[in-house]
Amino acid sequence: MTAVSSATSDRAVALQLEGVQLQLGTSSMHFDLSRPTGSVTAIMGPSGSGKSTLLNLIAGFLTADAGRILIEGIDVGHLPPARRGLSMVFQDNNLFAHLDIATNIGLGLDPHLKLTADQKKTIEAALERVGLQGFGRRLPGTLSGGERQRAALARAFARRQPLLLLDEPFDGLGPGLAADMIALMLEIRRDVGATVLMVTHDPDEAKMAAGHVLFLSKGRIIAEGAIDGFFERRDVPELARYLGTDSSPATAAQKRPPTSPLP
Numbered sequence: 001m002t003a004v005s006s007a008t009s010d011r012a013v014a015l016q017l018e019g020v021q022l023q024l025g026t027s028s029m030h031f032d033l034s035r036p037t038g039s040v041t042a043i044m045g046p047s048g049s050g051k052s053t054l055l056n057l058i059a060g061f062l063t064a065d066a067g068r069i070l071i072e073g074i075d076v077g078h079l080p081p082a083r084r085g086l087s088m089v090f091q092d093n094n095l096f097a098h099l100d101i102a103t104n105i106g107l108g109l110d111p112h113l114k115l116t117a118d119q120k121k122t123i124e125a126a127l128e129r130v131g132l133q134g135f136g137r138r139l140p141g142t143l144s145g146g147e148r149q150r151a152a153l154a155r156a157f158a159r160r161q162p163l164l165l166l167d168e169p170f171d172g173l174g175p176g177l178a179a180d181m182i183a184l185m186l187e188i189r190r191d192v193g194a195t196v197l198m199v200t201h202d203p204d205e206a207k208m209a210a211g212h213v214l215f216l217s218k219g220r221i222i223a224e225g226a227i228d229g230f231f232e233r234r235d236v237p238e239l240a241r242y243l244g245t246d247s248s249p250a251t252a253a254q255k256r257p258p259t260s261p262l263p
C-alpha cells in the first residue's frame, strides 16, 4: 500500500479506521485508513472485495470484531448509525415507499417527525436544491430512478452531517445524469463542509468526483493514492486486472479474439 496522501497530515482528520477487522462467513476484512476533512474518496475494487462492508462498518450497520473507528476524533464503535454524524445513500432502498418524499426527508431530520417550522423550510430548500420543488407530497414509486436518487441526496443535504457515505449511488442513471448528480453532490459537500466516501465501479465517475482512491482486494486496501495518474499505475496487478489493462500472457490470451470469425 502506498503512503496516505500528504493532505492527511496538514488537514484535520475526519475519518480514521485503526485495525478494523470483521469476519463475514469465509471473508475476512481488515481496514486501516485515514481521510482528511472535506476530501472526496472513491472506493473501488472487484466485486466481493469488501467495498459495501467497509461503508457499513463506518455507518454502524455492521459491528467490527476488533479495531477502532473514529469520526472527527470520536470513537463511534459503540454508537448506533443515527448518532455517528453521517448520512448514507445507497444505490436503491433509500426511501420508504409508503411515505411521501417530504416525510422521507423529514425522517432524516427528526425520527418522530415533530418538525419545527425551520425544519419544514429546510425540507423545501433541500427539494429545491435538487430540482424537486413541488415533489414533496409524491410517493417514491411515482418518481423516476434519477428523481428518487435526487430525493435521497436531498435528504442527505438536509441532514448536513459531516460524513457522507455513498454506495454506488449513481449506478444505472446513465452518464449524463450521473455527471449532474456528481456535480450536485460536490455542491452539497462544499456547502456542508462534508467528507465523502463513494463506492463506484466507474473510473470516469471517480475522476469527476474524487481526489483520492482506495482500491480494495479481498477485504483489504491494497493500493491508495491521488486520483491523478492512479488508473495508469502498473505496479498493482489486481488494479490492472480490474481495469482490464493487464497484459499478462494469461489475460492477453483471454482477450485475444477467436481464431475463426463468428458467422
Ligand SMILES: Nc1ncnc2c1ncn2[C@@H]1O[C@H](COP(=O)(O)OP(=O)(O)OP(=O)(O)O)[C@@H](O)[C@H]1O
Pocket (backbone or CB within 6 Å): 024, 025, 026, 027, 045, 046, 047, 048, 049, 050, 051, 052, 053, 054
Ligand atoms: N452477511 C454476510 N455473510 C457472509 N458473507 C458476507 C455477508 N455480507 C457480505 N459477505 C461477503 O463479504 C464479501 C464482501 O462483500 P461486499 O458486499 O462488501 O463486497 P463489494 O466489494 O461491495 O462487492 P460488489 O461490488 O459486488 O457490491 C463478499 O465475498 C460477500 O459475499
